[in-house]
Amino acid sequence: MCLCSCSFLGWVAFTLLTAALIVYLSPKGGGPVKFAGVYTQPGRYYWIKVVAFYLLMKIRKWKDARDKSKLKDHTNMDTYDSGYGTKSKNSPEEMDKVQPLSTHYQAIDAVYFNGANKDGFCIVTATARRPHGVINGFFIMTIPGVGTLVTPRFPDSLLFGGTDKVFEAEGLRFEPIVPMKHWKLNYSGELKLADDASKRFKVEFEADWKTTLPYFDYDTMIPPWTMARAIAKEPWSREYFEMLKAAHQTHYEQHGNITGTIKVGDKSYKFDIPSMRDHSYGFKREWKLLHRYMMHAFSTEDGRRFDTINVCQPLTSSHLELGYIYEKDGSLHPVEWLDLPLWNHGENGTLPSDYGFTFKANGKVHYVQVQVLHTIDFHIGWEWEAKITERHCRFVVDGVEGYGVSECHYRYAGGRPAEYAASDPEWVKDVKTH
Numbered sequence: 001m002c003l004c005s006c007s008f009l010g011w012v013a014f015t016l017l018t019a020a021l022i023v024y025l026s027p028k029g030g031g032p033v034k035f036a037g038v039y040t041q042p043g044r045y046y047w048i049k050v051v052a053f054y055l056l057m058k059i060r061k062w063k064d065a066r067d068k069s070k071l072k073d074h075t076n077m078d079t080y081d082s083g084y085g086t087k088s089k090n091s092p093e094e095m096d097k098v099q100p101l102s103t104h105y106q107a108i109d110a111v112y113f114n115g116a117n118k119d120g121f122c123i124v125t126a127t128a129r130r131p132h133g134v135i136n137g138f139f140i141m142t143i144p145g146v147g148t149l150v151t152p153r154f155p156d157s158l159l160f161g162g163t164d165k166v167f168e169a170e171g172l173r174f175e176p177i178v179p180m181k182h183w184k185l186n187y188s189g190e191l192k193l194a195d196d197a198s199k200r201f202k203v204e205f206e207a208d209w210k211t212t213l214p215y216f217d218y219d220t221m222i223p224p225w226t227m228a229r230a231i232a233k234e235p236w237s238r239e240y241f242e243m244l245k246a247a248h249q250t251h252y253e254q255h256g257n258i259t260g261t262i263k264v265g266d267k268s269y270k271f272d273i274p275s276m277r278d279h280s281y282g283f284k285r286e287w288k289l290l291h292r293y294m295m296h297a298f299s300t301e302d303g304r305r306f307d308t309i310n311v312c313q314p315l316t317s318s319h320l321e322l323g324y325i326y327e328k329d330g331s332l333h334p335v336e337w338l339d340l341p342l343w344n345h346g347e348n349g350t351l352p353s354d355y356g357f358t359f360k361a362n363g364k365v366h367y368v369q370v371q372v373l374h375t376i377d378f379h380i381g382w383e384w385e386a387k388i389t390e391r392h393c394r395f396v397v398d399g400v401e402g403y404g405v406s407e408c409h410y411r412y413a414g415g416r417p418a419e420y421a422a423s424d425p426e427w428v429k430d431v432k433t434h
């Protein structure tokens, strides 16, 4: 009896002392200081918040494991609630296909493919399905001896005439063949030279994206401590948690190979490129919420593959560290932390082209050196609200050479010039676009 209450009191004392110690060790006077006016720093209760959010994610996972039969496929994207430990769908087959759009005017279902190899080929192409058959889409390909070719509307990316059957518009077409294993990619039409828009070519691009590697699901595979550290830096309120839910998109990525041919004029080029692809869907995608991100997706000649992403979306998290690594045996491991502070890397709009960063995954710290070979800018959105820079890069990871793509984003406030809007279909002025 006595032993029992003693140990109870002991626990209470232990818990109180631990909490006091955490508060004592936490940074003082947190709150007002934000780096570059944007990046929130840990406040007084940081570590308590980290533990609380960690437990919240654990509980979400436990509940899902317990209520497995109740797991919904979220076919109604208006009542969508996944992420932070909860899966969006019951199976990979349900994930890796065209998704229904929500009723929000910024509804989203998007696929993206990139890759670069030692021979000098580099590709970045994407289609985001939006309401009214609008596609945010582009195709960029660097071919050795030819240069960098881009879609005719560049630097605009609003395409029209999409369907709810495949990801397609204006000659671009991406179709899932075997879920999480095989996609068919096509582009047929004109491309222009990025450095000299007066040079235009008739192009036929046909490729297979294939893989034997598993996919990385950001809804469930981000380490809970990594997510908790990011969320704990922000000021908490009821509105904050509602925002976290509303702004969340399911996002998964997978590495594989793109093989195929591209015919430019009457010349044909064959390629085999290590590649990263992704698929995102959710209630909405509001580019205006994002302040910045820097993504680096690459593979090294020893057979490892990587992606690291640093995202600043001030209303939800001003520094979210994301990513994963495939080891030589194909095993997949999440990034635990990523040391690439955005405010140290081009915060005022000039991206560095020679720099390095470190990250931890699978129990090891990796050191990455980046050398940017070529960059190209364009815009996404009715108001060009996102400025995207695609960068063809050489990487040296732990001393081993590799190639890949770095995609960087800035919020852009300059608007979409009237000359681009002039060729939009008539109906555009009657629908809600902002």
Ligand SMILES: *[C@@H]1O[C@H](CO)[C@@H](O)[C@H](O)[C@H]1NC(C)=O
Pocket: 173, 186, 187, 188, 204, 205, 206
């Ligand atoms: C893809 O492109 C190839 C070559 O241009 C063409 O033969 C094929 O019909 C296209 N497939 C689709 C589905 O558009």
Ligand SMILES: *[C@@H]1O[C@H](CO)[C@@H](O)[C@H](O)[C@H]1NC(C)=O
Pocket: 210, 211, 212, 213, 255, 256, 257, 272
């Ligand atoms: C990519 O292709 C190479 C051969 O070119 C092959 O060895 C490798 O297994 C492929 N990788 C994947 C993920 O399918």
Ligand SMILES: *[C@@H]1O[C@H](CO)[C@@H](O)[C@H](O)[C@H]1NC(C)=O
Pocket: 348, 349
């Ligand atoms: C940011 O860049 C602009 C020019 O692009 C310059 O006018 C401004 O002073 C810069 N701000 C800082 C903080 O360096």
